Amino acid sequence: MTTARVVSVSSDDEHRFTKPPREAITLIAGLGVEGDAHFGATVQHLSRVRRDPTQPNLRQVHLIHRELFDEIDADVTPGQLGENVTTEGIDLLGLPRGTVLRLGADATVEVTGLRNPCLQIDRFEPGLLKQVVGTDHEGHTIRKAGVMAVVLAGGVVKPGDAIAVELPQAITEPLSPV
Template sequence: MTSARVVSVSRDDEHRFSKPREDEITLVEGLGVEGDAHFGATVQHLSRVRRDPSQPNLRQVHLIHRELFAEVTVDVAPGELGENITTEGLDLLALPRGTRLHVGAEAVVELTGLRNPCVQIDRFRPGLLKQVVGVDQEGDVVRKAGAMAVVLSGGVVRPGDAIEVRLPSGPLEALAPV
């Protein structure tokens, strides 16, 4: 995992499905991506705000591995699936909950769970939802649309930044939808 790096960074100050790419984003401890609609200590995803606006925001930063784009049969570019950070050389979905990713010179995010893809993906590209959610041989649901994280240490993140992985100590817990 020594070759893991940031391919692209994105943010949007409005709640839209895709996020425009930026030259850099600033992560703020405990809050997320500065200037992004999902910035905050409590939930910012509209459906979750309607349910309980006091819940902690475990989805401050959305990460997707660029390798996913090669797996799907439709054209998808960084930021188009709503992620803040597009990675390369890192099997995000195989990492356990609590994994810390040191991104660039200062930023540290901790993985909280998987993105639970919804029908908005099909509205973006018809048929894409079936490609990012499936069932494995054991009958378990497999979600491929990225991982969610909280910001432990803030900092500026840019394309080309290295990503260092630090696994949690103790028993490892697989990522689950958050």
């Protein structure tokens, strides 16, 4: 069994698709990744700001499982799909909403939902959107481009940090796009 860990961390102070890898990122409770373009208590995603800038920011931290890179037919490295934290050894997509992830010694995030990738992913790599969004044998949409989370407790997160998973105690609900 693989121990869940952080493979890479990334951030960017501008709204670009790809985020450059960093030696460490600092998570701030209720706001997200310090210095990242999506940092804030209310929505920062540009299209969502245009619709309603007062919505709570449920997308403060974007996490993707490194194993996705093995599944897709593209040469992708951590941060290139816009994630802040690249993980390994954890089934992010199988977690229920409300799961708490402890990243390293101090940081804690709560999973809010699935990332809903847009056409920007095809601008990065033509055909990639069809690889990360598809349908199952029953016709249900399957999204593989990671999960979104809010920061419950701040702290520094760096590659190699362990990830501990705390499932919700109450009745769980599957992840949906946020």
